[in-house]
Amino acid sequence: MTNPEITELIAKLRDERNLSDEGLATLIDCEDATELLGIEADKVRRKIYGDAVYIRGLIEMTNYCKNDCFYCGIRRSNTSATRYRLTEEEIMECCREGYSLGFRTFVLQGGEDLYFNDERMCGIVANIRKNFPDVAITLSLGEKSRESYQKLFDAGANRYLLRHETADNEHYHKIHPAELSPENRKKCLFDLKEIGYQVGSGFMVGSPFQTTENLVADLRFLQELDPDMIGIGPFIPHEKTPFADKKQGELTLVLRMVSILRLMFPHALLPATTALGTIHPQGRELGLKAGANVVMPNLSPVSVRKLYDLYENKICTGEESAQCRGCLEMRVKNAGYHIITDIGNVKRS
Numbered sequence: 081m082t083n084p085e086i087t088e089l090i091a092k093l094r095d096e097r098n099l100s101d102e103g104l105a106t107l108i109d110c111e112d113a114t115e116l117l118g119i120e121a122d123k124v125r126r127k128i129y130g131d132a133v134y135i136r137g138l139i140e141m142t143n144y145c146k147n148d149c150f151y152c153g154i155r156r157s158n159t160s161a162t163r164y165r166l167t168e169e170e171i172m173e174c175c176r177e178g179y180s181l182g183f184r185t186f187v188l189q190g191g192e193d194l195y196f197n198d199e200r201m202c203g204i205v206a207n208i209r210k211n212f213p214d215v216a217i218t219l220s221l222g223e224k225s226r227e228s229y230q231k232l233f234d235a236g237a238n239r240y241l242l243r244h245e246t247a248d249n250e251h252y253h254k255i256h257p258a259e260l261s262p263e264n265r266k267k268c269l270f271d272l273k274e275i276g277y278q279v280g281s282g283f284m285v286g287s288p289f290q291t292t293e294n295l296v297a298d299l300r301f302l303q304e305l306d307p308d309m310i311g312i313g314p315f316i317p318h319e320k321t322p323f324a325d326k327k328q329g330e331l332t333l334v335l336r337m338v339s340i341l342r343l344m345f346p347h348a349l350l351p352a353t354t355a356l357g358t359i360h361p362q363g364r365e366l367g368l369k370a371g372a373n374v375v376m377p378n379l380s381p382v383s384v385r386k387l388y389d390l391y392e393n394k395i396c397t398g399e400e401s402a403q404c405r406g407c408l409e410m411r412v413k414n415a416g417y418h419i420i421t422d423i424g425n426v427k428r429s
């Protein structure tokens with residue numbers, strides 16, 4: 081590809097918010113397009129969101145998980161993981177601390193832990209709702225029945241994050257055990273949307289066996305789902321998983337995907353993820369400059385942070401919540417943006 085050809089393709093993507101599969105594949109693979117994609121994505125993001133970066137406080141409430149995803153460090157077969165669950169009181173304490181630090185969105189994330197059944201989970205959600213009526217309660221607790229999602233919504237949850245992980249069925253089966261199905265995962269996402277949740281989806285970049293065509297399929301699936309938030313980050317191997325020896329996702333490929341997402345979904349909330357910050361010291365800043373507009377500081381108690389190890393060398397595991405919040409504030413500022421502490425709803429055109 082010559083430079084004028086790249087420029088033309090990016091302009092078309094920006095203007096039409098779409099390209100042919102071939103066009104998308106060309107940009108995804110084109111190392112030389114990384115910088116220009118970032119520049120155009122940043123322009124689009126500034127037009128809609130200015131220099132605003134939204135913060136979401138992440139509370140990692142349990143690392144018990146009944147699933148066995150081949151890539152994930154908290155998979156049930158990892159017997160060397162030290163398992164923990166936060167108590168309801170500990171979760172409330174994280175929220176209180178987060179609220180006083182300016183957070184107006186809490187993300188309760190965890191493995192698929194049967195201990196937190198509907199009754200317990202609805203109790204926790206209702207308790208947060210009662211004490212913090214003006215916050216957005218986001219859940220990220222994996223696949224559930226439509227009935228369970230409905231109960232949690234009725235208890236006061238308003239957002240749900242569930243990455244589709246990969247939209248290609250064959251690829252899905254290469255990175256998950258047979259009992260997990262891409263059909264059910266996608267059904268969960270559409271159920272959540274129908275119930276009225278603001279939905280976040282996303283995928284790993286550079287996961288084992290992923291092809292460029294798989295990434296194009298991810299973009300097509302997102303066009304169909306039209307989520308409010310799209311979270312992507314590099315795959316990072318974890319030594320206690322079957323993918324211990326697989327290669328980590330590439331920084332520039334993640335950045336191109338962030339920029340392509342910004343151009344295709346100008347209004348979307350796109351986090352600069354912890355995984356991105358883990359593979360490069362300035363990963364999150366680079367993500368913001370490439371079009372991302374959300375960061376998710378860790379609000380979990382420091383005592384459990386190292387235990388929520390989905391992948392190796394995860395950052396922010398030694399810091400207090402206030403430090404993590406302050407650190408990100410500086411990083412966002414140095415990258416040329418600034419943190420907004422309101423609830424941060426997606427802007428719909």
Ligand code: 5AD
Pocket residue numbers: 151152153243245283284313314315316317318355390391
């Ligand atoms: N590398 C990068 N991301 C991972 N996730 C799980 N395991 C890994 C890994 N090894 C991501 C998945 C999941 C999210 C919570 O973390 O996409 O949805």
Ligand code: FES
Pocket residue numbers: 377378395396399403404405407408
């Ligand atoms: Fe968490 Fe820097 S963002 S410590």
